[in-house]
Amino acid sequence: MKVNFKGIFPAITAFTAFILALLCLFAGSQTSLLDDADLLTLYTPEAGSDTANNFYSVHVMSYCQGILETVGSGETSVARNVTECSSRTLLFAFNPTDAWPEEITHGPTLEWPRVISDDFNAFSLTSRSMAVFYIIGVGATGFALLSRVSSFITRKAQTGLFEFGFLVLAALSISIASIIATVIAFQFVALINAHGDGSNVSAQYGEKFLGMTWASTGLLLVGSISSFINVFVRGYEEPAMPAPKDEEEG
Numbered sequence: 001m002k003v004n005f006k007g008i009f010p011a012i013t014a015f016t017a018f019i020l021a022l023l024c025l026f027a028g029s030q031t032s033l034l035d036d037a038d039l040l041t042l043y044t045p046e047a048g049s050d051t052a053n054n055f056y057s058v059h060v061m062s063y064c065q066g067i068l069e070t071v072g073s074g075e076t077s078v079a080r081n082v083t084e085c086s087s088r089t090l091l092f093a094f095n096p097t098d099a100w101p102e103e104i105t106h107g108p109t110l111e112w113p114r115v116i117s118d119d120f121n122a123f124s125l126t127s128r129s130m131a132v133f134y135i136i137g138v139g140a141t142g143f144a145l146l147s148r149v150s151s152f153i154t155r156k157a158q159t160g161l162f163e164f165g166f167l168v169l170a171a172l173s174i175s176i177a178s179i180i181a182t183v184i185a186f187q188f189v190a191l192i193n194a195h196g197d198g199s200n201v202s203a204q205y206g207e208k209f210l211g212m213t214w215a216s217t218g219l220l221l222v223g224s225i226s227s228f229i230n231v232f233v234r235g236y237e238e239p240a241m242p243a244p245k246d247e248e249e250g
Contacts (some may be wrong), residue, residue: 014141017146020215025060036190040188056096060134065083119191163231164230170220
């Protein structure tokens with residue numbers, strides 16, 4: 001059976017984007033599940049307390065925490081040791097004041113700047129909306145894949161139109177989520193570093209997360225364009241199943 005690569009190309013891109021978007025959505029929900037693919041990491045390297053962690057990795061639906069450890073004999077070689085991740089929350093927004101013990105955020109050791117808590121509170125709605133767009137994008141991509149599977153089973157050309165519609169919705173949703181993630185990664189991280197200057201608090205955006213989310217966006221855009229060409233330009237249709245031949249009467 002000859003495979004029409006042009007016909008299944010949108011499904012291939014959609015499946016790859018689906019996996020990447022799922023990883024973005026569920027990263028950090030467990031200590032062993034891409035805990036380093038974070039949206040941003042909040043560092044407090046000089047907290048100097050047994051009750052506080054050195055870093056907090058913020059993800060889409062959770063956050064992970066841990067300590068910084070020196071690796072080998074070199075003092076500049078530091079590795080992250082993730083000790084715990086929070087439970088998944090659908091509309092998650094990180095609150096550092098809730099994550100840290102009160103004696104640390106209000107104690108003399110850390111000199112916690114209240115303005116950083118205000119920054120996270122101001123961005124809480126933005127973070128929650130980002131999660132919603134990821135969920136919509138993942139769901140739409142899943143329906144696009146189901147449409148493709150249905151087309152192979154039923155051999156109906158109309159399913160290509162549904163595939164195109166779901167791919168457009170998925171591409172739009174993941175694109176918006178990626179834009180929000182990029183704004184948080186650059187603008188919000190810069191804001192934290194400015195307000196945390198001199199108070200032992202700093203932040204760094206996650207390069208791996210941004211790479212994954214924009215790769216998913218690019219694949220969905222390419223898949224949407226390919227699906228559009230198949231449906232509206234080439235008029236691609238699944239080949240009809242050959243009708244069974246009647247047996248000749250002897």
